[in-house]
Amino acid sequence: xxxxxxxxxFTLEFMELYYSPKFIKSYNKLPQRIxxxxxxxxxxxxxxxxxRVLETHKLHGDFAGFWTFSVNRIYRxxxxxxxxxxxxFYDIGxxxxxx
Numbered sequence: 001x002x003x004x005x006x007x008x009x010f011t012l013e014f015m016e017l018y019y020s021p022k023f024i025k026s027y028n029k030l031p032q033r034i035x036x037x038x039x040x041x042x043x044x045x046x047x048x049x050x051x052r053v054l055e056t057h058k059l060h061g062d063f064a065g066f067w068t069f070s071v072n073r074i075y076r077x078x079x080x081x082x083x084x085x086x087x088x089f090y091d092i093g094x095x096x097x098x099x
Contacts, residue, residue: 015046018088023077026092029034030075038071045069045077049087063098066090 019027027035041054050056054069059078068076071092078098080089091097 014085015049016083016086017046018082018086019087020090022091023089026097030092034071034075038075038077041069041071041077059098 010094025043027038030038032067044051045056049069056067056069059066059068063078066080070076074093074094075092076097079087079089082088092097
């Protein structure tokens, strides 16, 4: 695993952020440029999860109960809310992760 704060469990003033094993496995397979962009988007998410630049929205169907935000036009982060101030990043990848 790379030495990066991206995999740490964050306890923030307003949010706790966890990473599922599936997310970590998917993240490790990403191209480096996407990893860098994902880390930038994560910082935006931590400060303001519904910032317009993230295009955060609820998912439906098999992913009901999950949310997603955009890393770029192709890659997405799927997450769920574990509590009032607790978020788990469930998976990251192209839109194929919805299949």
